[in-house]
Amino acid sequence: MYLDTILKIEATTALFGQVLKNYDEKTGETADLLSVGDFLLSTIIGTRQAFATELFIDEEKFFDSQYDYDFTDLSDSAECERGDELYKRPKGWYRMALKVKGKYPDGDTWLGPDGWRRHSVAGEWPVCFHGTSVDGARGIIKTHYRTGPRAEHGRGIYSTPDIRVAEEEKYAKTFTSKKTGKSYKVILQNRINPEMREICERKKDYWLVPVPEGTSAKREREIVERSIRPYGILIKEITDDDAGPVGLLETKETNNQEENLSWTCQIG
Incomplete structure (x- = not known):
């Protein structure tokens, strides 16, 4: 897949929820630039x-x-690990890497070393995937992948180690x-801190970073930056073969929604 600047900006706009434009020399020095940090927090926390x-x-x-990588024609099915956990590479997708090296005060160990490898290394975090939902969507779509008072397994930020879960349940923008x-x-590709993550007991493919009710915006930001990093x-x-209307997220009503709300998670 070939991605030029325009397509990159369009994809980022879809995740961010506000029209973004390309900055160049003609734009001018006074233009407001979106930082990687603000983009990450906005898409993870969900607050505008x-x-x-x-x-x-x-x-x-x-x-x-x-660090871009083309998984669209991936033929190597060999299993590999990241953060001592199975990493299912996103076959069929193309990754646009974000400039995050050197961004965090604890260094870049969470990313692991560069290059393809099957094994995990000490200190790196497992891989997970994160979709974002539209405001006003119903049920499970409304609360996953962002903080909120009605989260299915507890209040916090949800992600999944299996991109098929994120895609099939229509979390992708x-x-x-x-x-x-x-x-x-x-969809966002992330690393998640295993010490801050909970694994949902009844659905192992759902991971939760808990954010307690009443957490201040400052503290919430600190939790996010320590826990999940796109x-x-x-x-x-x-x-x-892909169903669903473009530009909208499709939801399905279920008869066991109240049961879903009682699912619990355990520290993983």
């Missing part, structure tokens, strides 16, 4: 900050293309590119 009307992305400062005319899905945006072209 008072951003400028016009926001721009400086591609060189926002993306880290040397979708958009139609004005450049290519094609439709795409986008390092790439995954994009996939929608084919005829």
